[in-house]
Structures are given as structure tokens and as C-alpha cells.
Amino acid sequence: MYTERLKLYYSLTKPGVLYGNALSALAGFLFASRGNVNLLLFIALCLGTTCVIASACVLNNVLDQDIDKKMERTKKRALVQGQISGRNAVILSIVLGIIGLAILILFTNILVVAIGIAGFVDYVVFYGMLSKRRSIHGTLVGSISGATPILAGYCAVTGGFDIGALLVFLILFIWQMPEFYSISVYRMKEYKAAGVPVMSVVKGIKNTKIQIFIYTLLFVVSTLLLTTLAHAGKTYFVVMLFLGVYWLWLGYKGLVTKDDDAWAHKMFHFSLIILLAFCGMISIDSLLP
């Protein structure tokens, strides 16, 4: 009974989103460390960012209950089903937020704390409260918060903002666009039913596919810039070039395909693979030629 209850609260933190973001924060940290890992800072960053992201996700769950009710993918969430009260969820969010920020304040630097707060405010207020339900550009707004964990990880080590920080932020920011737009293609009916103005609902599938292709191209170029302008190695360059070209080719196939659903699923799955590859490659970059 107690374990079941804990599992419900745990599900409120959106574990998939949580670990994806935590992974990118760690990748940013390891990339900036170049092999000289400060273990205490590493643990503090893991715990701090995970708690802040979890806090934002719980609050987002509270805000999105009306939309979640209407969507197949989310209608079984604990808050929608009434298994957890909104009040308890808000308390959990506050506790997680305070713990996360306290860890970041005590063990990292002011820049990381500022990035953490900015990411939280962007996700909860600018994305969740203001843009998601009203604007077709909600994805762009939400992508800013999605790119803050890797930036926080990088800046925890460097303590400043440089071209490497800008690039890792841009890469994660751009990556989210084809990833989310692919979801919006194969879940278009659900978003339409919930009244969420995503690109595929407002501008149609064809326009969304064009945007996916353009963002994929920008992603490929940005990942390669990390070798030219920052300090990523040649192995990273070659791996990301091959994966990027394949993803771009998949994106191009979308422009001519008739089976949009199947293509969008493929595009989405490959976006996860390429993100994992990117995070993995920058994490071990200092060990490779």
C-alpha cells in the first residue's frame, strides 16, 4: 500500500522527462570537465538538477489536469484519476524545489542557480501557464527550459558562459523541435481534441514536416560546430555527422511519405537515439581522439 502510494508520487515527476533532462545535465558536466571530474560537484549537480526538474514536472502535472483528461496518453495520470490531490502535489513540488535549489546554492555556483530558476520559471509559467494553450510557438518556449539542464551542467564546471555553453544549449534547444513535432504528427487527433494549438493542428502536417526537416538540418550543423568552435574531438564529429545525416535523410523521407504516422514514429524514435548518442559522445569526448 505504502509502496503503491510512493509509486504514484514518483510518477508525478514524469520520470521519462526527468531522467532525459538529468542525463543531458550530466553530459554537459562531463563535456566541460574534460576528464577532471569534481565528484562532489558532480553529485550535487545530479541531485540538485533532478530535484528542480522533478519539482517543475509535478507542478506542470497540476496545471495540465484539464488537458490530460482529454488525451489518451495522459488520462491515466494519478492527478487526473484523483489518486493524489492537487494540494499534495503542490506540496511535493515545493519540497522538491526547495531541496533542489538549496543543493545548487550550497554546492554549485550562482550561474547554475540562475539557470535552474530560469528553466523552472520558463517551463511552469511561460510554457505551462501562458504559451502551451494559446500559441503555436509554445514548443519553442518549452524548448528553452528543456535545454537548460545541459547548460547548467556545463556552467557548473566552467563557472561562466562561453561558446561551448551556447552551443550545447542551442543543440538541445533545436533537438526538441523535430522530436516534439514528430509526436505532434502522430498524436495530432489527441492534441486537437484537447484544444492544444500545436504546429500539426494549426498549420497542418505538410508544414510541420517542412519545419521538422529544417530543424533537423539545424541540429546537424549545430552538433558539428561543437568540434569547430568548442573543443569536441574528431571521433565525436564523425559519429555525429553519420547519425545526423541519417536523421536528415529520415526527415527528407517524411516530405515524400504517405504514411505520416509510421514515419513520425520512426523520426521520434531516432531523435531519442541521436540524443543518447550526442550525450554519450560528449561525455566521453575527452577520452577519444
Added chain:
Amino acid sequence: MIVIFHVFAALLSIAVTSFTYFKPTAVKLRVSYGLIATTLASGFYLVFTAPAHMAEVCTMGLFYVAVVSVGTVAARGKLARLERAKVEV
């Protein structure tokens, strides 16, 4: 600072060039020319003023020029075809 400007100009020019290919207009084409020129100018400035690994810079520069050239030429062709079709109608 100039390197950040260069990165934004390069990414924006690729985005505008690709968008122009899909939905070509004369104005968009001119904007993409301007952005490409800005990217190349800031790139040359960086090469001459800041230390850089020439092989990597050249590889990336060639990749960039290839992408925007193909995009711009294709967009111009598409625009010309569309305008011819308009005149014939």
C-alpha cells in the same frame, strides 16, 4: 562576441535558405543572400583575427557553403518556375 554573432547568422541563414526552398519568394531569397554574406564576412573576420584549427574551420565552411548553395540554387529555380507558371496563366 563576434563568434556568437557568426553562429546565429550561420544557423539563421540555413533556416531561411531551407524555408525559402520550400516556400520561395523574392524577398526571402534576398534575406537569405544577406544572411549568407553576413555569415561569410564574420567567418573570414574570425579566421583572420582569432586562432583557429584551419582544417576544422575549412571543413565546416565547405559544408556550410555546400548546404546554402544547394538550397539557394534550388530555391531560385523553384521561384523562377513558379513565376513562369504565373505569367503563362
